[in-house]
Amino acid sequence: MTTLSIAARFNGPPASAHGGYTAGLVGTAIDGPAEVTLLAPPPLETAMELVAGDGGTVVLRAGERDVASGRPTTVDVGAPPAAAVAEIRAAMPSREVLRTSHPFPTCFGCGPDRDDGDGLCLFAGEIDPAARVWGVTWTPDGDGAVDPVLVWAALDCPSSAPAQDPTGERPIVLGRFAVDLLAEVPAGGAEHRILSAPLRHEGRKRTNAVWLLDAGDAVLAAGRATWIELKPDDAAARRGDGR
Incomplete structure (x- = not known):
């Protein structure tokens, strides 16, 4: 069992932790590719326990929850679509x-x-409207290899792009x-590309594929993300603005 706390700077909605960062804390405790299900809004600045179970499973627990x-x-998720850095930047x-x-x-x-x-400031844009392919460039700071938890976090928001409501309502x-970290991600000025595309849409659930590529087109990580459209009351509560 490991005790941990998520610092306030790693928020997604104002009062809860970033989903990809939280999933990375759980997923990197598992050997190899991992799938993480978020069961409740992850709290910030709160002591939690990471508990190992049978068959390589792990549970992140806050008190009794x-x-x-x-x-x-x-x-x-197959091979990523082709997209050049200049195309993504534009x-x-x-x-x-x-x-x-x-x-x-x-x-x-x-x-x-x-x-x-x-923050990571990963602002994905639509590259191919017909195929609904989105992308963003990412140049992580630091030296050596990027912390795998941050790789999970970096894949998170771009993976949502094909499912986003452009009005924000x-x-x-x-x-x-689910993420498979295929290779170390170098930091220190290396410009990477993160691409995403839809896989399926079921009611309020939207599942997308996401890939992290280096400058030579090597796939460093691949993921499958399921996003859930909030009901109006839940959306207002998560935004924290009462709208």
Whole structure:
């Protein structure tokens, strides 16, 4: 059993932790590709326990409440679509555009109100409207290899892009995330590409594929993310604005 707490800077919605970061804490405790299900809004600045179970499973628990569960899995989302860095850059929206519609503007992964270095600031843009392919570039700071938990976090918000409501009125939150870390991700100025595309849509659930590629087109990580459209009352509560 491991005790941990998620710092306030790693928020998604204002009062809860970033889904991808939380999933990364659980998923990286599992050997190999892992699937993490978020069972409740992950609390911030709260002592939690990461408890190992049978068959390689892991549960993240806050008091008597299970926050997330993880298990070994396989991630088969096929090959990523082709997209050049220049094409992706041209599609990425500005902070000013996002501020008019973003449901969670202080999100660690994609919030336009976060500064570079404080948040990941991954603003995905639509590259291919016909195929609904989205992408963003990512140049992680630091030396050596990126912390695998941050790789999970970086894949999270771009994976939501094909399922987002452009008006921001029907926000979505991460429900389940499966990631296969295929290679170390180098930091220190290396520009990577994160691409996403839809897999299926069932009611309020939308499942998308996401890939992380290096400059030479090697796939460093692949994922499968299920996003859930919030009901109006839940959306207002998660935004924290009462709208």
